[in-house]
Amino acid sequence: MKTLSKKSFAVLEQEFPVLKENQLTEIVGGQDSYSFTVANGTFVNYYHEDGNYSVYYPSDGGSSVVFDGVHVNGNTLPFQGQDTACQLNGQIRVGSEYASYFTLEDTVHEYGHYLQQQEMGTYKYIKDVGLNSIQTVYESDHSSQWYEQDATQRGNDYMNQYYPGYYYY
Ligand SMILES: [Zn+2]
Numbered sequence: 377m378k379t380l381s382k383k384s385f386a387v388l389e390q391e392f393p394v395l396k397e398n399q400l401t402e403i404v405g406g407q408d409s410y411s412f413t414v415a416n417g418t419f420v421n422y423y424h425e426d427g428n429y430s431v432y433y434p435s436d437g438g439s440s441v442v443f444d445g446v447h448v449n450g451n452t453l454p455f456q457g458q459d460t461a462c463q464l465n466g467q468i469r470v471g472s473e474y475a476s477y478f479t480l481e482d483t484v485h486e487y488g489h490y491l492q493q494q495e496m497g498t499y500k501y502i503k504d505v506g507l508n509s510i511q512t513v514y515e516s517d518h519s520s521q522w523y524e525q526d527a528t529q530r531g532n533d534y535m536n537q538y539y540p541g542y543y544y545y
Contacts, residue, residue, distance in 0.1 A: 412448055412475075414478040414479070415475070415476055415477045415479055416480065417480065419431065419447075419448040420433065427444070427445060428445065428446070429442055429443060429446070430442075430447050431443070432448075432480060432483060434480065441480065441535075441542070443483065443490075445490060446463070446466045446467070446468050447466060448468045448483065448486075449467055449469050458472045458474065459473040460474060461474055461478065461482065462506075462509070463486045463487075463490050464493070464502075465493070468486045468487070468490070483531075484531035484535055485528050486527075487531045487534060488526070488527030488528055488530035488532075491534065492523070492527055492530060505527075509524070
């Protein structure tokens with residue numbers, strides 16, 4: 377999978393600082409992207425020759441957030457229920473129920489799973505995180521598992537690096 381370097385990420389930020397509403401409408405209507413609405417905002421997925429990324433536009437008009445390397449989709453989940461989300465190969469899939477209350481901080485967590493896969497490699501990610509996560513997703517101690525806390529930490533580190541001071545939880 378092709379991913380953006382940090383350098384090109386900075387370039388992207390300059391290209392798309394904050395899109396105005398009419399620009400957003402144009403892009404949503406275009407061929408190179410599509411959007412997915414969640415509780416407090418909209419994701420627009422961009423297909424770029426240098427790599428794919430998703431931008432979160434909060435519904436209150438606040439600052440947008442770029443999630444480099446992932447797309448957020450409302451696709452039907454193959455293994456889990458519709459009130460969960462999962463990440464594999466840069467696709468963050470949000471169940472149809474979960475979308476109604478899926479927030480930026482949930483995205484930050486799922487993005488942390490993407491960063492886990494980037495570092496661990498796909499095999500180890502699926503073996504150590506993916507399969508365990510599916511087994512524990514409906515158990516009360518799911519969020520206390522190391523791979524869940526690690527995902528939240530990685531996501532928060534990303535936010536602290538690129539969006540210092542951003543309110544996300
Ligand atoms: Zn998780």
